[in-house]
Amino acid sequence: MTSPGKQRRPVVLLRPVPGDTVVHRLWAGTKLLTVLGIGILMTFYPGWIPIGLVAVLVVVTARLAGVPRGALPSVPVFLWVLLLLGGVTATFGGGAPHVDVAGLTVGLGGLLSFLRITALSIVLLGLGMLVSWTTSVAEIAPAIAKLGRPLKVLRLPVDDWAVTIALALRAFPMLIDEFRVLFAARRLRPKDPAITRRDRRRRWAAELIDLLAAAVTVALRRADEMGDAITARGGSGQISALESRPKRRDAAALAIVIALCAVSLYIELLSPLATSA
Incomplete structure (x- = not known):
């Protein structure tokens, strides 16, 4: 150890x-x-x-x-x-x-x-x-919205871009933790003995498909929880509307x-x- x-x-x-x-x-x-x-x-x-x-x-x-x-x-x-x-x-x-x-x-x-x-x-x-x-991740979206304000003259969705980046940054650490727990749980599961090389390839492919399916499920569940939390706090517009100035x-x-x-x-x-x- x-x-x-x-x-x-x-x-x-x-x-x-x-x-x-x-x-x-x-x-x-x-x-x-x-x-x-x-x-x-x-x-x-x-x-x-x-x-x-x-x-x-x-x-x-x-x-x-x-x-x-x-x-x-x-x-x-x-x-x-x-x-x-x-x-x-x-x-x-x-x-x-x-x-x-x-x-x-x-x-x-x-x-x-x-x-x-x-x-x-x-x-x-x-x-x-x-x-x-x-x-702090909460400071990123208002800063991007502030820096991109001149682009609003061109009718570009600067606030939407800022919210998207902020949500991605917020979700990234959570998904990493979820994937670590998922991989650790997968390693603890008992495995059937694979004698031939063909059996090992099949088992590896099956484990990969299971991990991908579980990862997509975890990501969707986290997205649903984050959407409910954002709605309860006033919508996504509040993320980029915070006071932010140099x-x-x-x-x-x-x-x-x-x-x-x-x-x-x-x-x-x-x-x-x-x-x-």
Whole structure:
């Protein structure tokens, strides 16, 4: 049996970490704009320096928000193996710079590109997790409705979009818990011995169909319960009608993010280091 200290920590998303820090008090729209701006920056300029600056921003913000280390999920062993295989495979792509190993010239360009993409993925994942750990789901829909208000001139259903996103975010953690209970109960059921490979395939197919049917049933039951709760509270329009507006601290936070993006663009486009590379 695995000791409690060695148990794998699951991924916990869309559940805010308790606290009343300056990061928790930021407007949800500010966090969404930050993710959007950094995502656009990383899409067009995924250099090492922008990735490093965003990583520093994520770490500092996590410290300010008081996110404990226990909130970080454990990395499974197979993921480390996949990363190792990916790095070895990317090394065969070659490219500058080159190093001499035992009389052989090895190009590290492919490996460096793989490491950069991996670091970019980790940074963006950490940014999204940080937003989910410091933002209540109830604040998302009003913020989206506020940010999308200019689109109402085009008669776009901004409020409906905001409600849909909010309901999806609310249902996601509940469905994850339901599926975990469902899978655990399925593993506890006695299984008929399968001798041949054909019997094992049939049993696997039957278990898959049972799990899919049970998952659909659970999702429909949760949707019905959520619909009754929304109706009892005044309808779906109340979800996006809550008071939501930025404050002075949001302007300061956006100024920091804009400065970070500006420095990253300067280094990538105009810095002598970038032009010499």
